[in-house]
Amino acid sequence: MSDFPVISWIENDQPYQARWHSESGAPAPKRVQIADDRMTAESAYRLACEGTGLLWRGDYQNARQLLQALARRIDKKPAKSRKTEKTPATLTEAFHLHRQSQSQRARVLAMLLIPFNADYSIPLRRAPDVSLACSEAYGPADHDSTAFVASLRELLGLVGAHEWRKNGVDIPALGQRIHPYYGVFSPVRGEYLDLLAKAPLPGKQLAFDIGTGTGVISAVLAQRGVQRIVATDQDDRALSCARDNLQRLGMSDQVEVIKTNLFPPGRAALVVCNPPWVPARPNSPIEHAVYDQDSSMLRGFLSGVAEHLEPGGEAWLIMSDLAEHLGLRTAEELWSWIDAGGLEVAGKMDIKPRHGKATDITDPLHAARSAEITSLWRLKTKTAK
Known part of the structure; x- marks a missing residue:
């Protein structure tokens, strides 16, 4: 013992x-x-x-x-x-x-x-x-x-x-259910998936899904007709969960799930990442899906994604601005990281959250949650001037 x-x-x-x-x-x-x-x-x-x-x-x-x-x-x-x-x-x-x-x-x-x-x-x-x-x-x-x-x-x-794993979670943007595992964050906030389902695809040959979690982003992309997707994660539970969900959905042939930190080898027309939104220290393993100390995953994605984009390709960053309303990160910091990564904004789609806390006036963070916006940033490599 x-x-x-x-x-x-x-x-x-x-x-x-x-x-x-x-x-x-x-x-x-x-x-x-x-x-x-x-x-x-x-x-x-x-x-x-x-x-x-x-x-x-x-x-x-x-x-x-x-x-x-x-x-x-x-x-x-x-x-x-x-x-x-x-x-x-x-x-x-x-x-x-x-x-x-x-x-x-x-x-x-x-x-x-x-x-x-x-x-x-x-x-x-x-x-x-x-x-x-x-x-x-x-x-x-x-x-x-x-x-x-x-x-x-x-x-x-x-x-x-x-x-949750047995019954699954209904995903309207997918028209299917996703079955989260213990320790893998459940995609209960569906508004970001609505953005993913509507954004114009820069190409359908190959996409990377960075930090796949349950595999829901890969599933939405596959349903939209992306021919091949490489989904990455470092967590063994997430990898098993993603593989299981994609098999349930009949998408295993379209999506390859691999264990790596951030990016797989090569380049793709589309690279998608939905990193943890709040720059704070996680107190437990499950909180790594919400809290990203020092914005390390966000900064790692923005600093490295340009090297993994095909010419004319796009990096889609799906982010809430809750951290800005909480005073934990400024909009200027995010813009500076985008710029330092050799990227520019090609477009941005916004949506208001629909979860219960957004309207709960008894929540101690209500002022921030009520102002929160979730965005899909369409990023491209900078054009030479």
């Missing part, structure tokens, strides 16, 4: 250890206490806030109810706290405070722990069969391995991802 992080606790006056598993990379709780149906929500909340892991030995469904009670206590701020709470001076400050709050919330809720057997069964009363959801996220069960412990919150995320 020395090869894995472990948690330790005392139970019935005996010391125990178990393997710790966290897909988000969260460290194992340093203190662990046994908890069951007799523990009150107030006691659980106090211990969780102190950083004590609560290893559940009671009824599984009661553990779910306790997790909901913990979430209500976190989200319901005391009146005294609301009065003394500082109002953010800028949207940038509001963003960082919101991220900090979300991170603290996740840490507290992750303190409710569930035991697993090596075959992914849960040794608790009324526990569901989660073996398929765990196999999809963790890989096939290794019966030669040992029992382990994970947070209930992570388990519920696995189960939710399994349902």
Whole structure:
């Protein structure tokens, strides 16, 4: 067990250890206490806030109810706290405070722990069969391995991802469903795909899809008649997810999925990239689809794409300007990176987001979200003057 992080606790006056598993990379709780149906929500909340892991030995469904009670206590701020709470001076400050709050919330809720057997069964009363959801996220069960412990919150995320993968997500621009995997960002924001489906194609022989994720961009391009597409990603889950979706859609012969950083070898008439939109540090693997620290993927795409364009070809950058409204990046910076990459703007298509947060006035970032625009930038190599 020395090869894995472990948690330790005392139970019935005996010391125990178990393997710790966290897909988000969260460290194992340093203190662990046994908890069951007799523990009150107030006691659980106090211990969780102190950083004590609560290893559940009671009824599984009661553990779910306790997790909901913990979430209500976190989200319901005391009146005294609301009065003394500082109002953010800028949207940038509001963003960082919101991220900090979300991170603290996740840490507290992750303190409710569930035991697993090596075959992914849960040794608790009324526990569901989660073996398929765990196999999809963790890989096939290794019966030669040992029992382990994970947070209930992570388990519920696995189960939710399994349902998304099984049922799929309807993509109006495609007229089909895409089946996202656990850890691969789901294309629930369809407005950028509407832009992709309408932009005039510079050619139909070959296109590159950079950072393919679920493969949805490649699928839309294939449906539009692009004869051959090379889709790239660095994440193994994304690569498997894209291949599965393209096979489901009967597009495997049109689209080649390869593992590489940004660009495949060669040049294409069209190179498409929908990078993470917010330049901030991801707190978990799934957040890499949203947060791009120092705009590294965006800058890498803009600095290198000219070398991968055929004469007369276009690079399509699909981006939200949310970062600009949050004060995390300026429009001038984006224009300077476009210019430094030897590119010029051939056209730009805009669309307003349709997701629920865009109209949610209770969202702490509402002022930025309500002003957000998603754009498809059509970029070409600079013409000699």
